[in-house]
Amino acid sequence: FYACSNFPDCRHTQAIVKEIGVECPSCHQGQIIERKTKRNRIFYGCNRYPECEFTSWDKPIGRDCPKCGHFLVEKKVRGGGKQVVCSNGDYEEEKIK
Structure with missing residues (x-):
């Protein structure tokens, strides 16, 4: 995360956002970004x-x-x-090394 250089007077922080260049499959308006849980596990979510x-x-x-x-x-x-699969579980492509 980014933090203000004026700490401790300023406590502003901001998450580092990593866009993956994919449109959100749910709302079709936002972009998918890589995020991390509190336990540092990676997940993907809409920036909206x-x-x-x-x-x-x-x-x-x-x-x-x-x-x-x-x-x-x-x-x-x-x-x-890695392997490309359907999020619904009905389809799989060949494995990627």
Whole structure:
């Protein structure tokens, strides 16, 4: 996070925002940003929060599932690789190393 250089007189802080370049699949107005929980676990959410409450543990990739139309996500798989899967669980692409 960023903090004011005038601490302790000024206690303003601001989170570091990392945009991933993907439109929000829920509201279609915001952008998906990478955020961290209090325990430092990464999740993805809409930058329009609290107006849009979209969140995902898996990274959205900006494409829709060819089977059902839900958004596709990049999911970590055992062995250190990644795989593109449907957020609905109906579709999987080949593993990415």
